Amino acid sequence: MNLKDKVAVVTGAARGIGREVALQLAGRGADIAVVDLKAELCEDTVALVRELDRKAAAFGCNVSAPEEVNEAVQAVIGEFGKIDILVNNAGITRDNILMRMSDDEWDAVIAVNLKGVFNFTRAVARPMMKQRSGKIVNIASVVGITGNAGQANYSASKGGVIVLTKTTAQELALLPEALAAASELRPELKRVTESEVAVAAMVYGLQVQLFRQRYLAVVEMLPDLIARLDECHPVSGSLPVAMS
Numbered sequence: 393m394n395l396k397d398k399v400a401v402v403t404g405a406a407r408g409i410g411r412e413v414a415l416q417l418a419g420r421g422a423d424i425a426v427v428d429l430k431a432e433l434c435e436d437t438v439a440l441v442r443e444l445d446r447k448a449a450a451f452g453c454n455v456s457a458p459e460e461v462n463e464a465v466q467a468v469i470g471e472f473g474k475i476d477i478l479v480n481n482a483g484i485t486r487d488n489i490l491m492r493m494s495d496d497e498w499d500a501v502i503a504v505n506l507k508g509v510f511n512f513t514r515a516v517a518r519p520m521m522k523q524r525s526g527k528i529v530n531i532a533s534v535v536g537i538t539g540n541a542g543q544a545n546y547s548a549s550k551g552g553v554i555v556l557t558k559t560t561a562q563e564l565a566l567l568p569e570a571l572a573a574a575s576e577l578r579p580e581l582k583r584v585t586e587s588e589v590a591v592a593a594m595v596y597g598l599q600v601q602l603f604r605q606r607y608l609a610v611v612e613m614l615p616d617l618i619a620r621l622d623e624c625h626p627v628s629g630s631l632p633v634a635m636s
């Protein structure tokens with residue numbers, strides 16, 4: 393699996409899952425734009441990527457602020473020349489029971505976790521469509537499906553990310569092509585049903601739901617999934633991948 397010469401943007405990559413994703417992608421040959429609230433926070437991740445002999449640079453950016461996101465995307469393209477992969481990973485929690493949840497707690501989580509994904513996706517959509525290739529991975533959470541007591545804001549934001557992923561896929565992927573290629577790979581998909589459309593729609597905007605205890609295993613799989621999508625079809629991806 394080779395991501396050599398691909399350029400990946402990973403948000404919230406100063407630590408945690410974002411850093412791990414950045415290192416996994418770099419380990420498969422990708423150069424990494426490390427994005428977090430402040431460029432200084434990104435220094436350790438940048439150093440770790442460089443130890444893997446890949447190019448890395450830090451970009452300070454609040455994902456919830458559209459102008460900062462647009463500037464960051466321009467800066468990344470200025471530095472690296474293109475963006476092949478976007479991993480929308482930055483996320484926060486402000487837990488409280490619904491009755492006591494403040495407006496600030498609600499707004500902050502929606503702004504970072506949901507609007508942040510929208511901001512970055514919108515900003516890379518044009519350059520990716522121009523180059524007729526691109527992969528967008530959104531890190532959601534299982535609570536975006538199940539809900540979670542004490543996390544109304546977080547669960548709602550992640551549920552929003554899941555459906556935003558599907559919509560992004562429908563708008564950006566060439567669905568008929570994705571389906572055709574999918575049925576070549578998986579002949580049993582020849583009869584196109586609604587659920588298959590939904591599955592195929594997921595391939596451009598790849599949705600990854602993380603389960604706390606298993607997240608590292610999922611993160612390790614990400615570069616392979618991205619590389620497999622690249623092998624299948626340069627524009628839309630075409631491999632039906634449903635993770636849960």
Ligand SMILES: NC(=O)c1ccc[n+]([C@@H]2O[C@H](COP(=O)([O-])OP(=O)(O)OC[C@H]3O[C@@H](n4cnc5c(N)ncnc54)[C@H](O)[C@@H]3O)[C@@H](O)[C@H]2O)c1
Binds near residue numbers: 408409427484
């Ligand atoms: N940790 C888990 O078990 C778990 C489970 C399911 C989903 N997730 C999701 O995985 C992602 C990463 O989680 P984590 O545990 O590594 O979190 P973390 O708190 O360790 O790291 C999040 C990073 O995002 C950055 N960040 C926060 N707000 C930002 C903003 N406005 N702009 C730019 N960067 C910002 C932080 O500075 C930090 O470096 C999140 O989207 C989270 O919801 C995590």
